[in-house]
Amino acid sequence: MAIVLFDTERRSGLYPLTYTRAVADMRTGICTIQDRWRYLLNEEVYVETALYLQALYTKVPAGIHTFIDAQVMPSDDLINSIKNLQQGEVLEDEAGVVACKAAGESLRQAMDNGAMIFTAVDKVQRLQYAHQMIQWNKHFIEYDFKLLTQNKTSQSLSSTNHIIHPENVFAEEGANVEYAIINAKDGPVYIGKNAVIMEGCMIRGALALCEKAILKMGTKIYGATTIGTHCVAGGEIKNSIVQSFSNKGHDGYLGDSVVGQWCNLGAGSSNSNVKNTAGDILLWNDYAQTYVNAGNKCGVIMGDYSRVAINTAINTGSVYGVCCNVLGEGLLPKTLSNFSWGTTGGKYDLQKAYTHINQWKKMKGQIATDVEKAVLQHIFEAF
Template sequence: MINCCIFEDDTVSNLFPITETRPIYDCQVGMSTLFEKFYQSFKYSNITLHARAYLKSTLQESYKKFPINNINTGSPCLFYNGRSIITEELVNKIKKIDPNQNTLFTYKGTIIVAFLKGDLLEIAIHLLKELPNNSTFIKQLRSKCIVTELDECNIVNAPWDLIEFNKLYLETDFKNSKKLGIIKGHLSPFTSVYDESNVFIDKNSYVEDFVVIDARKGPVYIEQNVIIHAHTRIEGPVFIGKNSTLLGGRISNSTINQLCKVSGEVSNSIIESYSNKAHAGFLGDSYVGRWVNLGAETTTSNLKNDYSDISIKFEKNKIQTNKQFLGTMFGDHVKTAIGTKLNCGTIIRTGSIIFNHTFTTKYYPPFSWGTADKKTYFKLETFFLALERIMKRRNIELSDNYKNLYIFLHENYTKK
């Protein structure tokens, strides 16, 4: 049985705000996380996770069966970059690795796969005591490995890359599920389904009258215990996670994870678990973290009036995205006031409460309170009081590990 280690590298800050509270491999694309996609291909391996030290305790709550930052040195190990989204082609290449040879797969200066043993394994373990730099990693290993430069690799270099890959993996994940054309849930008499062979609805899900499920352009996968209210239009590819509720509106080319409430128009977006967009408003080409609440009529712009590429602001840096369509990246536990209108390419980082927003403001630091211009922070004790109320509504208790993570983040971000 092979040993595997899924690791973070030193580009994590390039993926903020979505990786401020979790590794990239714990983020959703298509119907599952990057980790779950890797696990489906290597489930019979001994898998170890590598992450920033301050994430270890909360990550362990979600991945109870997997060691974290504790690599077995007794036998060879396959190191896999957590930013890489697994494909069938890459799995086949990995399975052809000669177990007697140290091997590297690289892609444009990034290590994707490293199969290592002996002294090189010890070097890799030493490098992983911190977030490894790819150039250093390659320099240390290249001379003693068989090196293959991959022609293609689906790698996440920026938060919006998940949105870019989402449609592809919605279709791939649906195909791999082998559940095409199976409807276990309740369809009301006046529900319209187009291309039923491209639809899956799990048990105990309820679809009211006057709902349209259109799977002609892509699959629609609805997990169990989902409620879809009348006057909802779903245009595939779309994934709806278990225990979520759709309250009307139009959903297209999007992933909505478990225990979400969604209404209005959602297009080309990913909404992580426990987040609400329960009212009217447009969400387009956006990523919404966990435990986010978008107030009524919150709307994201995703296209400039002159159709030129969108830039973002991150801290003091202006970054060109080379994207014509890009909405807002919401970190975990972000809340917006009613009527919030967000410019294209807006970044709102973890724990921010947004009100009195001006449309030209495109960057909110972590734990922002009100407007970014005043540089006022969400007080920690107030943050936890709100957190406890919100999580209690979902019958989830605020754990000490989760609390300690946010104490750490708040102290580090608000002292700057």
């Protein structure tokens, strides 16, 4: 028996981040959604997603499983209801299936395997749009901090550091922190296994610095910020989420933004996160082909494998697709489609894209797989 996090058509509302991955693979707070459910339910977690992405994930084994909508955000009541599910029972709200327990390798197969007993639950909270990840990040850093640190003892940090509210700071094994100022009064600071905080960094929580991530010298962090595994961060960052293996290693501002995996922001690049009018920001939604109100603070939503040239000026409420080579003069356009080369309608050659992605991966000891290339080809041709 295991957990299966399933995607629905609603996953498209999270484009461009979900062009290249399942919803369960996205990081909010400290954890990915998949890891969070693993910690909460103490079960192996599998992923059911769009057909062209499924080969990225381990095949769901035959058996009786608990299926959970990957976009559903956990709460104590919902977790208890899921734990108490019996085979053949379904929890649903007005938007559809929340969770069910049944035999099958997919949600459809499970729902077709005999009569099901449906129970209505109050409408649950679902992650619908990428900008919600920014808005909810403080909540999930706090939530994950309690989840990951309960009954554990933090590694001791060097006396060279100045730490305010040390009870809200947790360092995993191998964390290396010297001559930093850490203020955890307004939110916890989590320092992952073998993460590095170099000299002169100034941090205000909430912060999730994940495994093997690095903050370079003099970095300024404002909460609520997540720096994913194997990322390098520098300059000034505020209320942003950087997924795994990405770099913002130099001076420049990143605020109220979500950056995908294997991205790079060149030295001096900055984004605007507030309009000059201080009015609401309308963020382009590629799936709905319309604008969505993202509130009065939103920077950039950037798909995986995109790279930004040095000294680039990113407009308020920008959305950049998968594998964009972002360069151009002045304040850049607010939208760039997948595989854009520059801002004048140029298209990234797919074979060159493979080569460049592989070169970036080699810098972090990895290589592009045939499955990843097949996913990129599908996106290149279909979207």
